[in-house]
Amino acid sequence: MRDYFRPLVRSDAPRPDEALPLAGGPRWFTHVARHRRDGTVTRLPATDLPANVRDRLTAPRQPLLGLGMDSPRIMAILNVTPDSFSDGGLDGTAEEAALRGRRLMKEGADILDIGGESTRPGSHLVADGEETSRTQPVIRALAGMPISIDTRKAAVARAAIRAGASLVNDVSGLTHDPEMLPLVVDNGLPVCIMHTQGDPQTMQDAPSYEDVLLDVYDFLEAQVETLVAAGLPREKIIVDPGIGFGKTQAHNLALLSGLSLFHGLGCPILLGVSRKGFIGRIGGAPEARDRAPGSIAVALAGVAQGVQILRVHDVAATRQALALWQAVEQGDNQ
Known part of the structure; x- marks a missing residue:
């Protein structure tokens, strides 16, 4: 066994x-x-x-996009969609979205994660061309910044890379589009592989696992090993357990409680819990915009387990919380 x-x-x-x-x-x-x-x-x-196992757990994680992984990094969510559950429809033009991206960087973001397709529960697939038309102009306007393209489609990722994206964040964990794996390997780009069960339209219908913590670990391990065998160095791979993607509240809490298991993959861990439904249910905040306190609480619980990247909506509030957390932890009141 x-x-x-x-x-x-x-x-x-x-x-x-x-x-x-x-x-x-x-x-x-x-x-x-x-x-x-x-x-x-x-x-x-x-x-x-x-x-x-000891070597994987202890080895320093190498810098990504010029950012050290020895302290928590903030990935800001910049959705350029009409229907994302929390920030959809905020920008009318690419210029407005780019301004929001610059503001998020000034607030303390380390990476901008730009997405043009909502993957909230119940959402529908967006055509490649439509998704590209939403994301590529914004990425081009922000070129030179650390930019991640949040997509599960190789055509969208390819256009984003040409525009200036330097990381691919695939919520399907490279299972949606068979062309995605060779694309990231051929370009030698960092990639985040996330676990999900099912597709966004149906993933919350009746998710089930034998052991959610170990099942998610096995999936991520298999995808990491596939990428490494294809030629992408392990130090360019990020793993994300996919909180809220094909998981019940009990599944989410089991994964959050056991997050440190994923250090055994030898990759930086990304945690994306910001404003998600279970935070609203537990925290009594039915409106997504009211979930910053709960989101930050869960993010800090992840930091306590060594998570390297936090994917968030509320950048300034998260940056402030991290600064205070680290000052108290280090006994540094300067």
Whole structure:
């Protein structure tokens, strides 16, 4: 039976001499939880880890888009759609969207994630040409900034790369379009692979898993290994467990509780929870625009587990929360 190892992440002082660094960042661990498919979870000392697992968990993550991965980075959501669940229809023109993108960067974003197709539950597929016409002019206007294209279609990604995008964020985890994998490999671009169950139109109908944490891990591991075998270096791959994509509230919470497991893939982890439905249900905020406090709370819980990238709507508020979190954690009041 396969063993899965989840580091039990800590950051308090003093740090024990035997502690292992988590992904080359400021957090560390001395113990791990061993998960098995029979449902057992056992606490073990980190000294019991197999060497290859220990190396994946501790190796520093390499910079992406010129950004170090040893502290949390903020990816700002810039949807240029009429129907995204929270920020759809905010901009009437590409120029207005570009202005919003520049404002988000000034507020503290490290990366702009530009999307032209809503993937909210129940949404419908947008034609390649329409999606490209929404995203390409905005990317071109913002060229030179760290830009991610949020798409599951190779034709849209290709046009975005020509316009200046330098990262591909595929919510289908490279399963929607068979041309996406060779596109990112041939261009040597960083790619984020996300887990989803089903497509956006039907993904929330009746999602089910044998063990959601391990099932999502297995999917992401398979996609990472496929990319590496095709020639894309592991250090250019980001993984995203896909909170809210084909998951119930219980699934989401299980993934969030066990996030540190995904460090075992040897890749930076992206967490996208901003303004999602389960935050509204638990936090009593039926309107998406009122979910910033809950979104930030979950984002900081992810940071505590070593997440490297936070995908958010509320950039300024998240940046402020991170600054205070880090100051308190480091005992630095300057």
